[in-house]
Amino acid sequence: MNQVEIAEKLSAKGMRVTPQRIAILGAILKLNNHPTAENIIEYIKINHPNISIGTVYKVLDSFVENHLLKKVKTEGGIMRYDPLPFNHHHLYCEETDRIEDYEDQTLDELIIDYFEKKGIKNFTIQNIQLHITGKFKH
Amino acid sequence: MNQVEIAEKLSAKGMRVTPQRIAILGAILKLNNHPTAENIIEYIKINHPNISIGTVYKVLDSFVENHLLKKVKTEGGIMRYDPLPFNHHHLYCEETDRIEDYEDQTLDELIIDYFEKKGIKNFTIQNIQLHITGKFKH
DNA sequence: TACTAAATGAGAATGATTCTCTTCTAAGAC
DNA sequence: GTCTTAGAAGAGAATCATTCTCATTTAGTA
Secondary structure (H helix, E strand, C coil): CCHHHHHHHHHHCCCCCCHHHHHHHHHHHHHCCCCEHHHHHHHHHHHCCCCCHHHHHHHHHHHHHCCCCEECCECCCCCEEECCCCCCEEEEECCCCEEEEECCHHHHHHHHHHHHHHCECCEEEEEEEEEEEEEECC | CCHHHHHHHHHHCCCCCCHHHHHHHHHHHHHCCCCEHHHHHHHHHHHCCCCCHHHHHHHHHHHHHCCCCEECCECCCCCEEECCCCCCEEEEECCCCEEEEECCHHHHHHHHHHHHHHCECCEEEEEEEEEEEEEECC
16 A cells, blocks of 8 residues: 555544654554554654654554554553555464464354354443464465 | 362472462462452452562563463553463453453454464564454443 | 645553562471 | 572552643645
C-alpha cells in the first residue's frame, strides 16, 4: 500500500492526512508483524527521525479509535497492533513471540453456525476470535 | 479452596509454602475475575498489609512459571491472571472490562476434529483458545 | 493568502513492573 | 526440638511503556 493509498484511507475515515500518520501506518503495513509501539518507533526513525514518541502513541490511539488498527490480544505488558480490519484469527508462537494472521472461512462458518444454534447464556456475542498457540516450522 | 488445599497445591508443585503465597493464590481464587496485580494487591492488603508489591509480582511470576496461573490475553498494558489450569475460553466485555471463563466441550471437540483433519501449514498446534467478545446481559 | 482547530514535538509525569540488597523464614538434617 | 541455610520476602530504587502538558507547527477550509 503506497502513500497515496494510505492518505486515501485516512481521508475516508475523516482524519487529517499528515506525513506522520502516513509514515506510521505505512510502517505497520510494511513490518507486517503485529509490531509494538517500540518496533514502529525504531522503524520510522530511519526515514523520519523527528517524529516524537508521544506522537506515535497518539497516532496509534487515533488509528485504533478510527478502526484503522486493532490492538492485539497478548499476555499484557506491551501493546501490539494489527492493521487487518476484517475479522481473523492469530497464530502465536510463544518461543519467538511471533504472531501470524490466520484466516479460515470454513472454520468461521462452522463456529458461527454452532453459536447461532447454541448461543451463550446471558451473553450477546459480537465477535469470535481464535488464538492458536504452537510452533512455526520455519 | 481453603488454605490447606492451597498449601497442598504449592507443595505438589515443589514450591515452598509461605503465608504470602497462600494469601496471593487465595485472593485470586476468591476474586475470581481474572484480576490485575493491582486488584490482588488491594485485596490482600486488607488481611496482609505487610506483603510488599515486589513480592506480589514475584509470587505471580513464580505461579505462572509453575503452571498454577496463566496470564490472560488482553489488549496489553496491564497483566491479568487466570487460575484455571485446564484449557478453556474467555468471554470479554469491552464495556466493563469483564472477563468470564467459558467451557464448551462439544465445541472443543468440533474444533479439535476440524484441525486434526485440516491442520495448519507450517505450524504445529499446541493449544486453541476462543476469545469471544460481546456483552453480558447482567 | 489567511486563518485556526487539530496535530505535533519535546520532555516531564505517571503507572506498572523489575531489580537490588538486606533481612527473614520454610523446611530439611540431625 | 534445635540448627542451618537456600530460598523467599520487604522496602524502596530503578526501569520501562505509555500518557500528559504546553508551546509550536501545519492541514485543510474559506
